[in-house]
Amino acid sequence: MxxxxxxxxxxxxxxxxxxxxxxxxxxxxxxxxxxxxxxxxxxxxxxxxxxxxxxxxxxxxxxxxxxxxxxxxxxxxxxxxxxxxxxxxxxxxxxxxxxxxxxxxxxxxxxxxxxxxxxxxxxxxxxxxxxxxxSADFKKRGKDISLFSRCKERFAPAFGSLSYLFLLEIFALLLALTLPPLSKVFVDTFIQSSTPSWVAEFLWFIGVVMVVTGVVAWFKGRFANRLLVSLSIRFNTQFIKHLLSLPLSFFSQRFPGEVLNRISLNTRLATLFTQGIALTLLDVLLISLYAVIFFYYNQLIAFVGITAALFNLFLLYWINKTRVHAYARLQQEEAKTVGVSFDTLDNIETIKGVSSDSFFFARIAGHYTNSINALQSIGRKDVFLSTLSSLSVQLTNVILLAVGAWVVMQGEFTIGMLYAFQLLMNQFLAPFGRMVQFGADFQSLRVDIARVDDVLQHKIDPLVQPKDEEGKPEKLSGPLEFREVSFGYAPLEPPFISELTLTIQKGEKVGIVGPIGSGKSTLARLGSALYQPWEGRILLAGKELIHHLRESLKISLGSVDQEIKLFAATIYENIALWDHSVTEEMVEKAARQAELHEEIVRLPFGYQTKLLERGANLSQGQKQRLELARALLYQPSLLILDETLNSVDSDTEEKIFEHLKSLGSTILLISHRLSTVRLCDRIILMEQGKIVADGPHEELLKTSPLYQKLTTLELHH
CATH class of the missing domain: 3.90.70.10 (Cysteine proteinases)
Structure with missing residues (x-):
């Protein structure tokens, strides 16, 4: 080394x-x-x-x-x-x-x-x-994107408003600069000598300056607040809209609670820019102006002030160099605490069932303790910084008073000039205090922008991207085709599904079975356009899925995943998903096809019954049928069902399947229960991401040892 x-x-x-x-x-x-x-x-x-x-x-x-x-x-x-x-x-x-x-x-x-x-x-x-x-094949690529470039891109639309706020700050500064000379005149003229004849005009002038200063401060604060609200709305809207447009792969790699925790960062960024950066830029101008004034009148006093200012800058560099580490740790620990708490409450039934309350309490408490420790680490540094900064200002005032008194005794200054210089020195040091605070906030800015950009720079789902040919949505009718499709979850690993070719004809009912991990659910998500293939093409009605209008897929393709997703809303809203074009007749028809209508109308509030979070007031079978009703809402021409009815009794399942047959839709049915898939026109057997057998139930019983094994295992269970 x-x-x-x-x-x-x-x-x-x-x-x-x-x-x-x-x-x-x-x-x-x-x-x-x-x-x-x-x-x-x-x-x-x-x-x-x-x-x-x-x-x-x-x-x-x-x-x-x-x-x-x-x-x-x-x-x-x-x-x-x-x-x-x-x-x-x-x-x-x-x-x-x-x-x-x-x-x-x-x-x-x-x-x-x-x-x-x-x-x-x-x-x-x-x-x-x-x-x-x-290695010899290594190539340099890209460039490091600076924090300035990221900020410039984000705040470019608000440049005019920020400039206006900056001008207001300059006007307020010019008003503040009138105070020291007015104080000098007051001390030297009104206290040390007889009262002049223009005292009334002078006092009126001071009063006008104070009133104008107050009005400018009020207007500046009001404008800054409105700009803050405007930027917060813009940033949050952009963030949430982009977040909801991201592909499923983005969410499968992240914890929901941690992602949601980033939404609040947009308001924090807006606050920092409206109340921090504009003022800091002005402070740089202010410091330069005061330094020129000091050196013009007295170099010794200027040396005292600038030395104190440099000491503050040294504190800024020293403390913030370590503070940024603690802040990054705080961000992560807070996100972990939210994520673990969300995960715990989401699985509270399981936790209660296995009596693991104390373990999960310790888990949450551990993350929360880490958050508090990180916050305390920041707090200790902030207290140390503010204490030293305050001590520096007080020490500077004492030294300035001593040096100023000596200069007055030498006859170079009047008492009024000394008093004015003390005011100037306070105004000169104040920006350094604000810059110290902004320096601390600036470190958080780097982390916050990185966390927000992790979402905003991710490519959106191809399905929501604008199509070359926009038109009126239409119900698609035709075969579902997988042509040499390859897909995996890690680009450097061999594909999980490799060169798979499969055609499901219009109106055909096809069942897919196989051992756990054989690729059944992955195939369903590919067919539902939730995942995009690495290679090959997936077509519906002769056209690739990603090239169809999203609204066309919405009314043509219905899919139900094995993970049930319900909202804390009414049953009607859970089926219609707040689509105002949906009628009550459409919702009721879908519920009847899912064999759920009779159970709904027996509830006190019928379709207006409010569900608890994740449908906690429904049975598992009712939840599955509610999701099925949602998929049937638009009477789709293609249905992809992944373990949809495994909690439904056999009689109800058979009735539902009869409804689906009468619908005339193409059905891709994935199930571990062979009693379900044997009702299909043909059955596809998968193993290790490949199709190993294809045919009717009776044929597979004769020709496929794996299918025979699965059948035997089901009979024994």
């Missing part, structure tokens, strides 16, 4: 599971290969379970890095060429920059660059190091 510390760029992970991708992003950026963290999430195949060292090495080779993973002891790390990726606490990855004596420099994706002790390295290093360096 060289004696010089390797300085790697800061990359902050958005969630705990992407630490490996973030660590690789740091190493790539060090070698001038700038790849977005979102791209690396996909390349590494990050899921809610995270990523392992093997996936990271494969991703590194994809970008032209070479190297390998090694088992090592902490003593061996001093000889490792940096940057290197360390496995940390058996659940995290960090980047090693340097070991020197008892100090270890690491770049932690959770907090940023920091220094830890050699003792902490011994405790937390988990014995695996990944060493990566550019």
């Amino acid at each position: 060289s004696l010089r510390k390797t300085k790697t760029p800061r990359v902050i992970q958005m969630e705990a599971v992407e630490c490996g991708a973030a660590a690789l992003c740091i190493v790539l950026a060090y070698y001038k290969c700038f790849v977005s963290l979102e791209e690396l999430r996909i390349t590494c195949g990050v899921s809610r379970d995270g990523v392992n060292a093997h996936q990271m090495l494969e991703a590194a080779r994809y970008y032209g890095l070479e190297g390998d993973g090694y088992h090592a002891t902490w003593e061996n790390l001093a000889k490792v060429e940096t940057p290197a990726i360390l496995y940390w606490e058996f659940n995290h990855f960090v980047v090693l920059e340097k070991i020197r004596g008892e100090k270890v420099w690491i770049n932690d994706p959770a907090t940023g660059p920091k220094t830890v002790s050699l003792e902490e390295l011994q405790k937390k290093f988990s014995g695996i190091v990944l060493f990566l360096k550019p």
Whole structure:
């Protein structure tokens, strides 16, 4: 290892599971290969379970890095060429920059660059190091996007309003600059000598200045508040709209509670820009102006003021250098606390059933304690910063008074000039105090924008993108075709479904069976356009799914996933999903086809019965049939049902299937219950992402050993 510390760029992970991708992003950026963290999430195949060292090495080779993973002891790390990726606490990855004596420099994706002790390295290093360096095929790409560029892009539409606010700040500044000379005149003329004849006019002038100052301050505050509200609405609307337009793959890799926690960051960004940046830019101008005035009148006093100001700037750099780490940790711990709490309440029935209340309480309390610890860490630094800053101002005033008194005694200043200079000095130091605070907020700005941009920079779902040929939605009718379709969940791993070809004719009822993990649900989501294939094409009525109008797919394709999704709303709203074009007759017809209408009308409020969260006041079978009714609302020409009726009794299931047959729709039915799929025209048997058999129930019983095994297992259960 060289004696010089390797300085790697800061990359902050958005969630705990992407630490490996973030660590690789740091190493790539060090070698001038700038790849977005979102791209690396996909390349590494990050899921809610995270990523392992093997996936990271494969991703590194994809970008032209070479190297390998090694088992090592902490003593061996001093000889490792940096940057290197360390496995940390058996659940995290960090980047090693340097070991020197008892100090270890690491770049932690959770907090940023920091220094830890050699003792902490011994405790937390988990014995695996990944060493990566550019190969002959490595190519530099992209460029680092500065924070200024991100801010400029986001606030460009509000540039005019921000400029107007800046002008108001300048006007308020000019009014404030009249106070010191007026004070000098008052002290030197009215206190030290006889009262002049123009005293009334002078007092009237002071009164007018004070009134105008108050009016400008009121107008400035009112305009800033309206701008804050406007920006907050714009940012939140843009964020939520984009969030709802993202593909399913985005949400499958993230925790809902953590994503929702980012919505509040938009208001925080708007506040920082309307109340922080404009004022800070003005403070820079103010400091420059005051410095010129000081040097013009007295260089000694100017030296005192500027020395105090430089001391404040030193405090700003010193404290904020460590504060940013604590703030990033606070952001993540708060998000984890929200996510774990949301997950706990969402599964409260299971938790109560297995008597795990105390365990989950400890889990939430642990994350909450980490949040409090991170907040306290920030608080300690803020208290230290504000105390030193206040002490610096007081010390400056004392020194200024002493120096000023000496200058007055030398006859260079009047008492009025000294008093005016004290006012100027207070106005000169005030911007430094605000800049210190803004410097602290600026560190949070970097983290907040990264978390928001993780959503806004993600590509939207192809289905919601504008089509080349916009037209009137129409019900699609025709076969569903899979043509050499390949799909997987990790780009560097072999596809889960490989070169699958399947045609389901119009009106055909096809059942799909197979062992757990054979690809049945994945095939259903591909057919529902929730996932996009890596290779190959999926067509409906002779046209690729992603090229159809979204409204056409809405009325033509109905799908029910095995995970039930209900809203805390009325039964009617859960079926119609707030579509104002839906009539009561359509809702009732769909409920009858799902064999649910009679049970609904027996409820006290019928279709207006309010469901609890996730339909907690319905049975599992009722929930499944309610989702089926939602899928049948527009009488679709294609139905994709994934384990839709596994909680429904056989008689009701048979009645529902008769309704579906009379509908005349093409049906793709996925079920573990062979008694259900044997009612289909043909059955497709899948294993390890491939179709291994295709035919009617009787034929598969004779020709497929796997189907025979599945049938036997069902009979025994």
